[in-house]
Amino acid sequence: xxxxxxxxxxxxxxxxxxxxxxxxxxxxxxxxxxxxxxxxxxxxxxxxxxxxxxxxxxxxxxxxxxxxxxxxxxxxxxxxxxxxxxxxxxxxxxxxxxxxxxxxxxxxxxxxxxxxxxxxxxxxxxxxxxxxxxxxxxxxxxxxxxxxxxxxxxxxxxxxxxxxxxxxxxxxxxxxxxxxxxxxxxxxxxxxxxxxxxxxxxxxxxxxxxxxxxxxxxxxxxxxxxxxxxxxxxxxxxxxxxxxxxxxxxxxxxxxxxxxxxxxxxxxxxxxxxxxxxxxxxxxx
Amino acid sequence: xxxxxxxxxxxxxxxxxxxxxxxxxxxxxxxxxxxxxxxxxxxxxxxxxxxxxxxxxxxxxxxxxxxxxxxxxxxxxxxxxxxxxxxxxxxxxxxxxxxxxxxxxxxxxxxxxxxxxxxxxxxxxxxxxxxxxxxxxxxxxxxxxxxxxxxxxxxxxxxxxxxxxxxxxxxxxxxxxxxxxxxxxxxxxxxxxxxxxxxxxxxxxxxxxxxxxxxxxxxxxxxxxxxxxxxxxxxxxxxxxxxxxxxxxxxxxxxxxxxxxxxxxxxxxxxxxxxxxxxxxxxxx
Amino acid sequence: xxxxxxxxxxxxxxxxxxxxxxxxxxxxxxxxxxxxxxxxxxxxxxxxxxxxxxxxxxxxxxxxxxxxxxxxxxxxxxxxxxxxxxxxxxxxxxxxxxxxxxxxxxxxxxxxxxxxxxxxxxxxxxxxxxxxxxxxxxxxxxxxxxxxxxxxxxxxxxxxxxxxxxxxxxxxxxxxxxxxxxxxxxxxxxxxxxxxxxxxxxxxxxxxxxxxxxxxxxxxxxxxxxxxxxxxxxxxxxxxxxxxxxxxxxxxxxxxxxxxxxxxxxxxxxxxxxxxxxxxxxxxx
Numbered sequence: 063x064x065x066x067x068x069x070x071x072x073x074x075x076x077x078x079x080x081x082x083x084x085x086x087x088x089x090x091x092x093x094x095x096x097x098x099x100x101x102x103x104x105x106x107x108x109x110x111x112x113x114x115x116x117x118x119x120x121x122x123x124x125x126x127x128x129x130x131x132x133x134x135x136x137x138x139x140x141x142x143x144x145x146x147x148x149x150x151x152x153x154x155x156x157x158x159x160x161x162x163x164x165x166x167x168x169x170x171x172x173x174x175x176x177x178x179x180x181x182x183x184x185x186x187x188x189x190x191x192x193x194x195x196x197x198x199x200x201x202x203x204x205x206x207x208x209x210x211x212x213x214x215x216x217x218x219x220x221x222x223x224x225x226x227x228x229x230x231x232x233x234x235x236x237x238x239x240x241x242x243x244x245x246x247x248x249x250x251x252x253x254x255x256x257x258x259x260x261x262x263x264x265x266x267x268x269x270x271x272x273x274x275x276x277x278x279x280x281x282x283x284x285x286x287x288x289x290x291x292x293x294x295x296x297x298x299x300x301x302x303x304x305x306x307x308x309x310x311x312x313x314x315x316x317x318x319x320x321x322x323x324x325x326x327x328x329x330x331x332x333x334x335x336x337x338x339x340x341x342x343x344x345x346x347x
Numbered sequence: 348x349x350x351x352x353x354x355x356x357x358x359x360x361x362x363x364x365x366x367x368x369x370x371x372x373x374x375x376x377x378x379x380x381x382x383x384x385x386x387x388x389x390x391x392x393x394x395x396x397x398x399x400x401x402x403x404x405x406x407x408x409x410x411x412x413x414x415x416x417x418x419x420x421x422x423x424x425x426x427x428x429x430x431x432x433x434x435x436x437x438x439x440x441x442x443x444x445x446x447x448x449x450x451x452x453x454x455x456x457x458x459x460x461x462x463x464x465x466x467x468x469x470x471x472x473x474x475x476x477x478x479x480x481x482x483x484x485x486x487x488x489x490x491x492x493x494x495x496x497x498x499x500x501x502x503x504x505x506x507x508x509x510x511x512x513x514x515x516x517x518x519x520x521x522x523x524x525x526x527x528x529x530x531x532x533x534x535x536x537x538x539x540x541x542x543x544x545x546x547x548x549x550x551x552x553x554x555x556x557x558x559x560x561x562x563x564x565x566x567x568x569x570x571x572x573x574x575x576x577x578x579x580x581x582x583x584x585x586x587x588x589x590x591x592x593x594x595x596x597x598x599x600x601x602x603x604x605x606x607x608x609x610x611x612x613x614x615x616x617x618x619x620x621x622x623x624x625x626x627x628x629x630x631x632x
Numbered sequence: 633x634x635x636x637x638x639x640x641x642x643x644x645x646x647x648x649x650x651x652x653x654x655x656x657x658x659x660x661x662x663x664x665x666x667x668x669x670x671x672x673x674x675x676x677x678x679x680x681x682x683x684x685x686x687x688x689x690x691x692x693x694x695x696x697x698x699x700x701x702x703x704x705x706x707x708x709x710x711x712x713x714x715x716x717x718x719x720x721x722x723x724x725x726x727x728x729x730x731x732x733x734x735x736x737x738x739x740x741x742x743x744x745x746x747x748x749x750x751x752x753x754x755x756x757x758x759x760x761x762x763x764x765x766x767x768x769x770x771x772x773x774x775x776x777x778x779x780x781x782x783x784x785x786x787x788x789x790x791x792x793x794x795x796x797x798x799x800x801x802x803x804x805x806x807x808x809x810x811x812x813x814x815x816x817x818x819x820x821x822x823x824x825x826x827x828x829x830x831x832x833x834x835x836x837x838x839x840x841x842x843x844x845x846x847x848x849x850x851x852x853x854x855x856x857x858x859x860x861x862x863x864x865x866x867x868x869x870x871x872x873x874x875x876x877x878x879x880x881x882x883x884x885x886x887x888x889x890x891x892x893x894x895x896x897x898x899x900x901x902x903x904x905x906x907x908x909x910x911x912x913x914x915x916x917x
Contacts, residue, residue, distance in 0.1 A: 066373060068366070074819035076672040078687035081638070082879075084667050085691035088636060092693060096667075097369050097381075102361040105819060106889055117363035121370035121480070123377060134889060137864025192879045195691070249359035249390060294422030309367075309477045319391055319419060351658060353651070382654050382666075387646040403648035406655035406765070408662060534644035534675060579707025594652075594762045604676055604704060 064091065065125040065152075067206040070099035070111060071194060072132045083129075083199040086183060090200065091207035099128065102248075106134040108159045109227055109331070113245045115153065116163035117310060124150035129202035130160050131194035142176040142197055144205065144215040145224065152212070154202040156193075159227040166229065170221040176201050177216030230332050232257040234264050238339035239313075243277070243330050247314070251321025253277075253328055255336050257313040265340045267291050272341035273305045275315060277326070279334055285326050288341045289315070305338065313338065349376065350410040350437075352491040355384035355396060356479060357417045368414075368484040371468060375485065376492035384413065387533075391419040393444045394512055394616070398530045400438065401448035402595060409435035414487035415445050416479035427461040427482055429490065429500040430509065437497070439487040441478075444512040451514065455506040461486050462501030515617050517542040519549050523624035524598075528562070528615050532599070536606025538562075538613055540621050542598040550625045552576050557626035558590045560600060562611070564619055570611050573626045574600070590623065598623065634661065635695040635722075637776040640669035640681060641764060642702045653699075653769040656753060660770065661777035669698065672818075676704040678729045679797055679901070683815045685723065686733035687880060694720035699772035700730050701764035712746040712767055714775065714785040715794065722782070724772040726763070729797040736799065740791040746771050747786030800902050802827040804834050808909035809883075813847070813900050817884070821891025823847075823898055825906050827883040835910045837861050842911035843875045845885060847896070849904055855896050858911045859885070875908065883908065 067087055073079040080101050087096050099118055103111050111132040119128065133140075133156045141157040148169035153161060154176070161170065181201040204210045232241035232255075241257035267273055269291055277285040290297065292304040295318040303322060308314040315336070316322050328334065352372055358364040365386050372381050384403055388396050396417040404413065418425075418441045426442040433454030438446060439461070446455065466486040489495045517526035517540070526542035552558055554576060562570040575582065577589040580603040588607060593599040600621070601607050613619065637657055643649040650671050657666050669688055673681050681702040689698065703710075703726045711727040718739030723731060724746070731740065751771040774780045802811035802825070811827035837843055839861060847855040860867065862874040865888040873892060878884040885906070886892050898904065 066377075068370075072819065075668070075670055076818040077815075078669060078684045079817075079879075081667070081669040081684075081688045082691040085638075085688060085693070085696070088665075088667075089691070089693050092636075097366070097373075098360070099363060099366040100360055114363045114366075118366045118370060121367040121374070123370070123374050126370070135866055137866035195879070245362075247364075248361040249357065296420055296422030309364075309480070351662075353655075380658075382651070382658075383645070384648060384651040385645055399648045399651075403651045403655060406652040406659070408655070408659050411655070530647075532649075533646040534642065581705055581707035594649075594765070 064094055064208060065127055065206045066095045066097060066122065067202055068097050068099050068122060068126055068128045069101070069199065070103065070114060070128065070130040071101045072103040072105045072107065072111070073101050073194070075101050079195070083195050086195055086199050087203035090203035090209060094203060094207050099130075103132050106132065108132050108134070109162070110245060111160050112162040112164070112227065115160070116167055119147065119151055119164065119168065120149060122151065127152040127154065127202050127206040129198050130155040131198050132160060133158065133193060136193050141219070142178070142193070143219065143224070144174050144176060144201065144212065145170045145221070146172045146212055152205060154198050154205070157225050159225050161224050162227045162229065165221075165224055165226060170224060172212065173219045173221045173224055174212060174215035175217050175219050181210070181215065228332065230256070232261050234261055238337045239265065240335065240337045242332050243328065243334040243336055245330050246323050247308070247316070250316065251323040252314050252316035253322055253336070254308055254310070254314050255312055257336070257338065259307045259311045259313065262313050262338060265338065267340050269293055270297070274339045274341045275305060276337040277328060277334070279329070284328060295319070349379055349493060350412055350491045351380045351382060351407065352487055353382050353384050353407060353411055353413045354386070354484065355388065355399060355413065355415040356386045357388040357390045357392065357396070358386050358479070360386050364480070368480050371480055371484050372488035375488035375494060379488060379492050384415075388417050391417065393417050393419070394447070395530060396445050397447040397449070397512065400445070401452055404432065404436055404449065404453065405434060407436065412437040412439065412487050412491040414483050415440040416483050417445060418443065418478060421478050426504070427463070427478070428504065428509070429459050429461060429486065429497065430455045430506070431457040431497055437490060439483050439490070442510050444510050446509050447512045447514065450509055450511060455509060457497065458504045458506045458509055459497060459500035460502050460504050466495070466500065513617065515541070517546050519546055523622045524550065525620065525622045527617050528613065528619040528621055530615050531608050532593070532601075535601065536608040537593075537599050537601035538607055538621070539593055539595070539599050540597055542621070542623065544592045544596045544598060547598050547623060550623065552625050554578055555582070559624045559626045560590060561622040562613060562619070564614070569613060580604070634664055634778060635697055635776045636665045636667060636692065637772055638667050638669050638692060638696055638698045639671070639769065640673065640684060640698065640700040641671045642673040642675045642677065642681070643671050643764070645671050649765070653765050656765055656769050657773035660773035660779060664773060664777050669700070673702050676702065678702050678704070679732070680815060681730050682732040682734070682797065685730070686737055689717065689721055689734065689738065690719060692721065697722040697724065697772050697776040699768050700725040701768050702730060703728065703763060706763050711789070712748070712763070713789065713794070714744050714746060714771065714782065715740045715791070716742045716782055722775060724768050724775070727795050729795050731794050732797045732799065735794055735796060740794060742782065743789045743791045743794055744782060744785035745787050745789050751780070751785065798902065800826070802831050804831055808907045809835065810905065810907045811883075812902050813898065813904040813906055815900050816893050817878070817886070820886065821893040822878070822884050822886035823892055823906070824878055824880070824884050825882055827906070827908065829877045829881045829883065832883050832908060835908065837910050839863055840867070844909045844911045845875060846907045847898060847904070849899070854898060865889070
């Protein structure tokens, strides 16, 4: 049975690039189902591409084929691969770190290098810049439609060697958990950290209790305050900040009906450090 | 036969939230057709969510299942419901005013409260913030795919009690029709009012004749001028303002190939009042 | 067999206009496949609509039906047509220049004028502003679904007379190729010119060699520098500008991982002139 093809890129949808990818995929199989993850990955931001995959992959049925094209190294020797994840999905992508989170948190069962002598749109040989359309989507569509099986992608490669971006693990020092701000919940300006709920639970903070949140970037401290740990936004006032567990079961910081990122000028990446500790008991008299 | 599932939210498409909803729906039924209304509702803007539903619902085939997730009260006691409209469509939504226009202008035949002991994605119990994906889309997909019928949503509720936002009706005082600016035609900056064409016709203004348009917000008057009542934009010069009947058969104000909203700083909501009256006959000598 | 329907407009996706078009198309045939080219054409920009069609059309399977609605003349006497292209696709559009590039570069085999007494959504007669939904998409959906064949669109018209926007051809003066900047690769800020690779090859510039690029607008020169002619972005440093052949096999100018258009304030249209010539040999000692 044909599987769904899910596309991600940093192409945006304002010009014809994504539409051409759809056309190529339907040329492979007119009955293929094609959906989008997003095409609004910030240009060349491999980290965010990797994050959006871990955020969504497991919600799609087993067998789904993802194609992710965020490819600042197009034209270099970076490899073009397809990976089979340990939970039974497929990802076709340049081997440039796009699989960082999936490899660490889900696992890769097998990896194949795309054989472009077979898996490349006919007549496309002069175009050096459109790997996304002519190789990645074409190969993904063939895999999803069953024109080729996973072995048909090309020669096997060692999953261990798939490129990973540097990741800093959350840590607990006996009093605080320390982590980084991985990504924003774009539309709502919430901060998504790399601190798993399990790690946070070592602080012994219950719902409704207070957490001391500290955010630093290099030598600058940008935020330090006591926030409620809430089940959901509705547990705090409109305009009040909160700490909560997000849909990935990691800790997040937000303002109810406001944008935390905009309010305090917070960004993302390994230089954005966040620490959480149980707030001291305060008695006002 | 499976029905189409149509999704609306204020999530945007830049991160994985909408994609995860698609994945969950396909997990319910791999052959389901899923389309979008829009995911660019301004954050937490229930009024606009309600308006986009009335603007589009009747263009979709009978039986279509809409899921609308603009949910500032997520985590509160607000109810989660599915409604059957009097013209045979379904809407799954938090009961927070999202059905305001549909209830008033189309009518609700029946309402069911979602039984989350049945209609909730398995294994999602720890996530308090993702009702959109785990409850609303999951329930909508089951309804569209025929996994459950409308009764299978949960216990019946009284359609009369479905939450409505305050609405001000257009009125005619013998000389002018008075209304409010409900919403913008976003890309073109046109003002869409709540004044039905039928009400406007009481002014006796024919195509090509002039209308006096007054726009006020509280104590401020922001616009007063004589505009042509036109069949379409092409009846006036490029850059000329006009009054016309929009696709909802309500009166609208625009600038041909310009943005009326941007030109005069006009917004939307019940505080934005607009009055139309037949322009006095002017004789230039 | 039903063909795919591909929609393009300047409507954006923030309000319900595109969604209503989808609903109307599904009302024609519940099993129709509907995809988007883009809905982010700048408002009223017929030139860009024409360009996005030539950019994508041939990547879609034969028989695909495109509907393009960028229609500043809605309500005027401009004709509504469907065209059959020489490579076997169909385009339903106002006859306002939207077919400029397709007519010149692909060719039109036949043109029909839409007979609105047949091909118009029932009950839509009062709406003068929504041709996109009630006529173009309705007709396109009927054609894609096989409800009508091409003759069923309406009476035949002369393909020669289809409206074209003025186009300036690239030219070679023995030393330089001269052209215009047609369009931007929106997300990446690259300049796409009307200079075919074949024309450029007359300069005798090989990969890695330098090209003198001059950009002028009227009497202003905005850019003059020596750039590498590169196979792809990866052949130059990050931040370095380059000349390359784009996916349409025309010459383009970009900055690797930057935006050339933003860097130098470059726009598009027939007033934006670009010249390329082989750089003189430089010897640094």
